[in-house]
Amino acid sequence: MENEADMGQNAKWREFISSNNVKENRFLLTYPLIIFLSFFPTLAFASVFFIYFAHLFHPFILIIILPLLILLYYLIFILILFIICKLFLTLLNLVHRPKEGIFELSLKDRDYFFFCFRKAIKMLALEISNFFPLPWIKVLALKLSNIKVSTNTALLDSYIDTEFIELGEDTILGEGSIIMSSMIIKNYLIVKKVIIKERCTIGAYSVVTPGTILENNTILGGGSYTKINQHLEEGWVYIGRPARKLTPLDTLKQK
Amino acid sequence: MISYLILALSSLIIAKICLWIINIFHKPREGVFLRSPEDKDYYYWSLRSLIKKFPIWTTRLLPLNLLNSLLYKWFGVQTDYSNNLHGAIISSEFVEFGKNISIGKGCYIKSSYIFDKYLIIKRIVIEDNVTIGPQCYIFPGTHILKDASLNAHSITHYNQVLEAHGVYSGSPAQKVEQDIPYHQITKSALKKNLFSLQNEEDPLKDPYTPLFPESRFVKKLPTHLSIFFFLYIFSYGPPMVLLFLVISEYFYPLIVNSSSLDVLLLPKNLIGLLITPFVLISLYLLNIFLLILLTKILYRFLESQCPFREGEYDWNRKNKEYRFYFIRSFLMRYLKWKILKGPFPWLIKPAFNFIGNCAIGKNTILEDLYIAKEHLEIGHNVYLGNIIVANHYWDKSLSVKGIKIQDKVVVSDGCCIGPGTEIGEKTSILPLSITTKSDILRPNSYYFDIPIQEISKEDLRKKYNFKEIFEGEEGG
Numbered sequence: 001m002e003n004e005a006d007m008g009q010n011a012k013w014r015e016f017i018s019s020n021n022v023k024e025n026r027f028l029l030t031y032p033l034i035i036f037l038s039f040f041p042t043l044a045f046a047s048v049f050f051i052y053f054a055h056l057f058h059p060f061i062l063i064i065i066l067p068l069l070i071l072l073y074y075l076i077f078i079l080i081l082f083i084i085c086k087l088f089l090t091l092l093n094l095v096h097r098p099k100e101g102i103f104e105l106s107l108k109d110r111d112y113f114f115f116c117f118r119k120a121i122k123m124l125a126l127e128i129s130n131f132f133p134l135p136w137i138k139v140l141a142l143k144l145s146n147i148k149v150s151t152n153t154a155l156l157d158s159y160i161d162t163e164f165i166e167l168g169e170d171t172i173l174g175e176g177s178i179i180m181s182s183m184i185i186k187n188y189l190i191v192k193k194v195i196i197k198e199r200c201t202i203g204a205y206s207v208v209t210p211g212t213i214l215e216n217n218t219i220l221g222g223g224s225y226t227k228i229n230q231h232l233e234e235g236w237v238y239i240g241r242p243a244r245k246l247t248p249l250d251t252l253k254q255k
Numbered sequence: 256m257i258s259y260l261i262l263a264l265s266s267l268i269i270a271k272i273c274l275w276i277i278n279i280f281h282k283p284r285e286g287v288f289l290r291s292p293e294d295k296d297y298y299y300w301s302l303r304s305l306i307k308k309f310p311i312w313t314t315r316l317l318p319l320n321l322l323n324s325l326l327y328k329w330f331g332v333q334t335d336y337s338n339n340l341h342g343a344i345i346s347s348e349f350v351e352f353g354k355n356i357s358i359g360k361g362c363y364i365k366s367s368y369i370f371d372k373y374l375i376i377k378r379i380v381i382e383d384n385v386t387i388g389p390q391c392y393i394f395p396g397t398h399i400l401k402d403a404s405l406n407a408h409s410i411t412h413y414n415q416v417l418e419a420h421g422v423y424s425g426s427p428a429q430k431v432e433q434d435i436p437y438h439q440i441t442k443s444a445l446k447k448n449l450f451s452l453q454n455e456e457d458p459l460k461d462p463y464t465p466l467f468p469e470s471r472f473v474k475k476l477p478t479h480l481s482i483f484f485f486l487y488i489f490s491y492g493p494p495m496v497l498l499f500l501v502i503s504e505y506f507y508p509l510i511v512n513s514s515s516l517d518v519l520l521l522p523k524n525l526i527g528l529l530i531t532p533f534v535l536i537s538l539y540l541l542n543i544f545l546l547i548l549l550t551k552i553l554y555r556f557l558e559s560q561c562p563f564r565e566g567e568y569d570w571n572r573k574n575k576e577y578r579f580y581f582i583r584s585f586l587m588r589y590l591k592w593k594i595l596k597g598p599f600p601w602l603i604k605p606a607f608n609f610i611g612n613c614a615i616g617k618n619t620i621l622e623d624l625y626i627a628k629e630h631l632e633i634g635h636n637v638y639l640g641n642i643i644v645a646n647h648y649w650d651k652s653l654s655v656k657g658i659k660i661q662d663k664v665v666v667s668d669g670c671c672i673g674p675g676t677e678i679g680e681k682t683s684i685l686p687l688s689i690t691t692k693s694d695i696l697r698p699n700s701y702y703f704d705i706p707i708q709e710i711s712k713e714d715l716r717k718k719y720n721f722k723e724i725f726e727g728e729e730g731g
Contacts, residue, residue, distance in 0.1 A: 175645075222671055
């Protein structure tokens with residue numbers, strides 16, 4: 001029990017960031033099922049078009065619009081896949097509500113079991129959205145997994161965790177940056193909400209850890225990470241490992 | 256779906272056969288080699304990595320974790336299916352994993368490392384129950400013992416051994432003396448400290464007032480979508496017509512005129528079957544060529560409307576230059592996405608040179624990277640790993656500046672090259688370092704750290720154990 005007293009605000013363990021990749025692979029078995037289920041409606045759409053409407057077009061025009069049609073069917077496939085994922089997720093949420101907390105890394109822990117299940121399904125939607133040429137589909141995939149995000153947020157190729165994240169408007173996430181709301185600490189998995197408010201910038205390759213709150217107009221510099229539960233104040237530039245105040249944002253403009 | 260799986264598996268098998276044949280001529284071995292095509296080890300190493308590129312691309316298309324570990328196993332990496340290596344970048348030879356390993360996103364586990372004029376290959380061993388944080392760099396020759404953990408953004412040095420149950424952090428990684436031993440953290444203590452500290456102000460209950468109305472998204476949508484559809488239709492149209500002609504004029508009569516068994520047995524049909532991949536690849540290349548051409552035309556048009564300028568832009572949608580900057584970058588985004596995610600990522604070099612505002616030299620190797628689209632000057636014989644080359648930078652405003660990289664520069668994985676950087680000849684930058692705005696790096700030197708600093712040869716020898724590498728130079 002004496003340990004507990006030491007784990008305060010300035011304790012060193014909070015500066016130690018480990019990975020958020022949970023090791024359960026068995027939930028990946030749902031992937032073939034979901035992909036298979038979403039193939040059928042897409043095929044139905046395609047066949048309806050080719051049986052009933054294809055003869056209305058001149059063959060040459062048909063060839064020209066064929067790539068567009070393929071894109072459209074791909075979009076339909078993705079949307080149906082999202083709907084099926086959403087169905088799965090609502091079913092799961094009926095059985096067990098997602099919540100923040102500290103879970104043990106074993107499947108006997110009910111929270112951990114459902115966390116991994118949800119994560120597996122959400123990852124499918126996220127990964128599929130990476131293979132679509134237009135960037136906005138990723139926003140949809142994030143909204144599917146209950147992450148608050150707007151279409152003005154620039155999600156360049158960043159890794160975003162699947163739950164308990166809020167991203168404000170006009171926020172820019174740099175390339176390769178990682179936002180995680182869950183993390184493995186030895187035998188436990190901690191899950192805590194990350195809030196990033198409006199007009200924040202997160203530099204390339206920086207890591208945002210569980211429980212971090214970024215107020216409006218904050219900049220987190222490139223290649224830095226935040227402490228667990230850190231609260232970044234409004235209008236400051238933070239940088240370092242772990243992140244520390246560098247300068248107020250107002251001084252930047254004078255240069 | 257099934258045909259895709261067959262493609263993936265057959266590409267794996269053919270790559271494996273090619274590797275066997277190459278390994279008969281020259282066995283892969285560890286050591287320090289010179290980075291020049293005359294060196295046999297370097298030559299065969301690059302050949303091996305070239306062969307592996309296509310199967311890796313095909314398997315990455317599916318978001319299946321298991322297929323990835325199958326791929327690594329197939330190429331001779333010892334792994335277990337209980338590991339989660341999602342999002343990490345791992346060399347496909349000379350790596351050994353234990354069980355129950357969790358590796359963070361964006362980690363680099365590289366058993367081959369290019370530094371200055373050398374290529375270093377050495378085996379990496381990672382034992383059971385190890386956790387590695389995100390964005391780490393594991394040097395060749397590292398040995399991580401059981402139950403060790405490594406902090407985010409840390410680098411292990413050449414030939415380092417991390418002890419069992421140790422907690423490591425920093426660059427180079429050093430053992431951390433924690434106020435509480437990391438493995439003794441209890442659940443109740445975690446709960447008490449994680450969920451009770453932030454109650455002085457409860458940020459969750461803050462009213463969420465957006466600065467701008469959401470409808471702004473609809474306003475910018477039409478131009479972006481019309482650009483996209485213009486590129487999409489006209490780049491796919493002609494190849495589609497050609498494909499249709501090939502099928503209707505050549506393949507269809509071939510199949511109709513012969514009975515089922517003949518399709519496979521007649522030599523004429525076999526030739527037809529064999530040339531299909533070439534037809535498909537050439538059509539794909541035509542598609543990309545058209546895309547590049549159309550992008551160039553649109554790019555020139557946009558530039559005539561509002562020319563590119565280095566300097567600062569206001570963060571304001573009413574600013575014309577700011578708007579055009581983003582339309583241009585959206586235009587290039589589709590091209591970049593298409594080429595870099597496709598099977599021929601090296602096409603990005605000629606494409607950028609052709610569209611303009613970029614000059615990338617001969618024999619330059621660009622690995623999988625996020626690259627800026629405008630005002631790049633890269634010399635000959637440069638090696639750029641998995642890095643970010645950015646020509647814009649956000650703070651209160653958007654500042655844009657070009658980048659110059661001179662001949663024979665080596666930039667390792669995980670670096671970020673900021674706007675306005677100039678790198679002199681034969682300089683090498685160590686992994687995970689970041690250059691800030693308008694840094695000028697001297698030629699013939701080594702650089703490292705965030706923000707970037709020069710590091711002497713002595714320091715490299717002492718701290719990062721580069722003794723063997725430099726001794727190899729003095730010996731021969």
